[in-house]
Amino acid sequence: MKKFCQIAFVLMVLLSSCQDKNLQIVSNQSTDYVIVIPENADSLVEHAADEIQYYMEAVSGAKPEIRKLADKPAGPSILVGWPVEAKETKPATVHISVSSEQLNIGGGNSRSVLNAVYFFLERYANIRFLTPGAEVIPENPYFSVPGDLDFSYTPEITTRTVHSRLFYNNPSFAAKHFVTQEAFPRYVPGARVHTFHRFLPESVFFDKHPEYYALRNEERRPTQLCLTNPEVFKLVVEAVDSLLKANPGAEVISVSQDDNTQYCQCEECKAINKHAKSPAGSVIDFVNRVARKFPDKQISTLAYQYTRKAPENIKPEDNVLITLCSIECDRSAPINEKCRDFAQDLEDWGTLTDNIRIWDYTTQFTNFLAPFPNLHTLKPNIQLFRDNHAKWVFEQHSYNPSELFELRSYLTAKLLWNPDADADSIISEFLKGYYQEAAPFIQKYISKVHKEIKADSDFFLFLYGDPSQAFDSFLSPDHLIQYDNWYEEAQAAVAGKPEILERVKRAGLSVDFALLEAARQQISPEIGLVQTNDDGSNTVSVITHERLERFKNVTREGNITLLNEMGYTIDEYVGQYSEMLKRAGATNLAYQKPVELLTSPKKYANEDPRVLTDGAFGGPNFYANWLGFEGNHMEAIIDLEKEVMVSEISTAFLKVTNHLVFYPEKVQYLTSKDGTTFSEFGVAGNQEPLTRKTRKNDIRNFTVERKPQKTRYIKIIATNILTPPYWHHGTGLPAWIFADEVMVR
Template sequence: MFSLFSEYIAKAFKCLLILLFVSSCEDKNITLVNKGASDYEIVILDSSTKYSSQSAEILQNYLQKISGIKIDIIEESSQSTKTHKVYIGNVLNENLQDQEISIKTENKNLIIAGGSDEALRNAIYEFLERYLNCKWYAPNVEDIPSLKAITLPLNINYNYNPEIKTRTVHSRLFYENHDFADKRKVTYEAFPFYVPNGKVHTFHRFLPEEKFYKSNPEYFALRGNKRLPTQLCLTNKKVLEIVKDSVKAMFQRYPESSVISVSSNDNTQYCECGNCKEIDKEEGSHAGTMIRFVNEVAKSFPDKTISTLAYQYTRKPCKTKPLKNVLITLCSIECDRSAPITEKCTDFADDIKGWSALTENIRIWDYTTQFTNFLAPFPNFNTLQPNIQFFRDYNTKWVFEQHSNNPSELFELRSYLMAKLLWNPDANVDDIITDFTNGYYHEAGSYIKSYVDLIHKELKKHPDFFLFLYGDPSQAFDAYLSPDLLKQYVTFFDEAEKAVADKPEILKRVKVARLSTDYAVLEACRKSISEDFKLSEDTKSLIENFTSVSSEANIVLMNEMGYTVKDYGSAYVKSIQVALQPNIASGKKVTLLTKPKKYANENPQALTDGALGGSNFYSNWLGFEGNHLEAVIDLEEEQEISTVSTAFLQVTNHIVFFPKEVTYYGSIDGNRYSKLGVVLNETPLNKKSKVNDIQYFNLETKPSRLRYIKIKAENHKKAPYWHHGAGLPSWVFADEVIIN
């Protein structure tokens, strides 16, 4: 009897403990939804705007996705007798700054507020991500939990005011998907608030060369003893009047715009007239003439912002302070991306510090992709956070991260990571990458994370490596893209594909992610870096797969010069054909009669080494600056010759042009040469010339027995007057010579 009574007491006590525990948990939590019901309603303040209502609907929608329960939205004045509320708006009358967000609980009510409509929307997404674990990895790729109960801590008291106020990631994922941009809290366009046709490099828009140069050459830069339409003469008063009139007209045409760029053209051919030179000397920087000029423009538009560039020759700060309505856009184009700016680009770091002492109105134009090869491996993830933190610490409220806009290596991850860091520069990068790779690539995520970790680890082993925005994979074949490492990267992606072989949509994502490794392999084969990586019939299947995956993923461009994946595929197939055809010049000695410069180690054997150049001049091309190419190939013995061919590269924005013509000569003794023929450029240089291209200058001649072949490629010598590099030496780049 006593035993039964004791058992009863023990059970009762246990039940009491459970009740107390449950009660205690309930006291420490808010339960928005439980068992298919909610005693909450979403309340919009009477003072709210239509954007507040939209934010409330976003919250309602995601709470329903999570729990299946649609919580009612009501206006403040129409609140029901339901016990608890989710207030959307500043019901606590906090003194919130424009971008500040607030998430709080009070008396079991949830309060989500922001200092502006945009901040309120940011607060909604921050709440969903931070407290309900919602994930948005890419447009239409989200991970939303499914819960029977939605509970929150009782004591939430979260405020956050992002230090970087205008956050832009130059990615079409955001520009084409505004909902996704909202979730990641970045802008919808590269130049928000700007006059549409006045965004950057605007001098040529204000005074077009076609309209003013011939009649008024004095408006333009004096270079040596000649005026050239490369830049404007900023001490010419008439130029100032024309620019002011143009700015006024543009603002009148676009009255909703608040910013316009008054900035240099994209070259370093500044004016060297006496007046401009004197000011720049006095100011200690070529920015001197620029800031004085822009300040004069800004005085006429006190209610607008006049943006200008601290870029290349104007990057160093001057002595004159920019006016308060002048926005300094500071560009990091020259920097090495293998380490933080403070370590490997100290001149730029000093310039930021200098400008921050002159103004608080700074916009950073940073670069995060290899623009000559969008799809190339570019291991710069470890530099992103320290650079953004550095920008933040020196008065930068506006950061434009120039991603490629078009897809590049690990495009979705890059876009996601950049947006995360702009919102919170102190976030944990490794956690972000791990979360993304697991969420976006599912079971394949660990392999892709292993690739990311390894390639960055290998780069660190080469502290002297310059990771350049305008570089090429070929520069890394003895570093992080060595043959052994390429094999390992291929293995990672092979395993990743196997892991999701039964998930077609995820498999597509993995195939797109491995394009950068496939591209590096293709370029390694083009250069024949080892027995495992050389051009062969088998390489055709790799280039076919590369172009097929790219096409299916709507990846069109290989670089910023408009070189397409289709162009690349066609040129690559041609490279295979060239590599596989007989070539009696292969490996033969080359003697140069003119001097090359810088590229391909200035090694004349680049013309006969069997390593073929790609679309970038770093990729095995022998370059000649301002002079013709003249070379002699010794075939070692007399042979019957009927065809000669040489490949040439064109990259017009870098002053690399096809030769005007190529003349081939033949000789038996190496002393007396006879002309075999002349091959003219099929596409003579003009303003509309293809920016990035490869052309084969082929000659078929009457068969002759010859030992020596001489090649002369005629350089343009200088860029034409209409080119942004007018007056500068032009380049000729040549590669493999095929003789049969």
């Protein structure tokens, strides 16, 4: 008993000592503190006071009053909104300190005061703002802060943007994560990026003034502007002036190249680029001249693709904002490891200007929901930008839901605020808060998929790639089955929590999508479109059919509507996949039959003609099992190996118009009994000819049905348009056609 009393006494002394070192703001759900704001507090500071009042009550049960300074009572107070007076203070600085019975939450400006409040709530009240509808608010009826608290922080990246609808559609959530509420803050609406065609629309000027546009192979094309034409400069200045006058509050306007690489090669433009040792030379020369006309505005332009290399012998004007883009980089490792040429470009631009905006990319734009294991690269990449003095960073996420969308949005925002933060801890705290008991299983998936891609040093994780590229790597059949099992266990762990279960199901969509795409290609006996019955016949895989139904239901319930940036919808994907399942389950007389190509394919599907009859089916991206023909027609002969009755022939073709993949003008089918003399079976024309309004991404079966006839050989001639029309950004370049499974019935 005596020993117990001694221990109790020591604990009481320690507790009393700890309390003496803390500023006790709430005690047993009661507080004497008052929130005080300046007499001239603006709406942001007033909102900051409202927020700390709301969350203090949520945490502790105590609701301190809000008073203006003139009404401040004697006694303890929480001062919100007083400027920080230290010499090193900048507008972005946040400051939190304790003096006697006073807690001071301030900043370099009103926005920073609000930032300081949210930082305080996270750091000292342990609140986590996970998503707009999910917050972790721990209860603490004895809320206190360290009595010696004196904290200041100035984020080195001062304009932080995460391209996620979680932030854009929820401004209050964006504020809690210190990121912008729009993609292009302070920009002129409608003139934010790729603006050359907006200033001089081809439909208005090209017919009468082709000289305003790029000279390519001795031919004028409306792909980019001729930047040495004096009339082009005059018209662009007039357009910029008009837009700025219509938007007097805007500070930035983009004068930037269009989204293609077909820049002008006239003698005058070539001379500037030669002197600058980069095609960026003519762009910077042009933009500098525009910037001198508007010295009180920022003129933004791109260092993107062909202009990414910094020029020599010319510097951007002080009011020119260089937006440097990392679109080509391999995302399987940090930029400093696998994209050294971009890192060098960043350093080189840094010697020319302090006015750099980074446009980085963090998702797979061709397949939003595909597994994209790049979480380990976010921190080192943002540190690279910070270390090279980039003050403005735009992380282009998918905007629409993608793999682990909520986690990615949360993590990226946290790292933009503090590039040195512990990324693993951030991921862990999010998983535990958002997925609760399911968190360990999702953590296993994240750890494993990243471990596997790190082990595959040759893998190129591309923004415009496809899951099929990883089926012998981090998405191998064994790995996919393991990932799927973990997500099944995750769902079981929260089966009694409907809201958390829905979150877990959404998280598992990436593995479901990868398995559906793997099934297209019949990559293993366990993962395929069809299953072989005891009698040797094939039927549609029940597992794949059920997975497609789950994918459809979860995306609909989660308001997930788009599969990629080209507008290909989930409904279209599900519909086409359902039709493909029917095709896969049907008898195909061409299945596994030999194919002879009379024209040459290029690059994709290993240029293997058997792709046309292998029983696997291509998806919405050209990497997945499509046989491609660039700038030439497709001619192939299939040998059915014996004479059979044929009444229908069908071939699937892909369309991805922004990547110069178009439907054939027509597909002609011919038949023969001897392989030498062919007669026409029928012609399937393109019912969706290419126009300015043509959908970017789609799949269509070119089918001919007729009265049955006996044949052994089938010739297919798909007519390529060869080059896009003059108004397309790829005009003058070779057009592609991509074909997949030929079905013969």
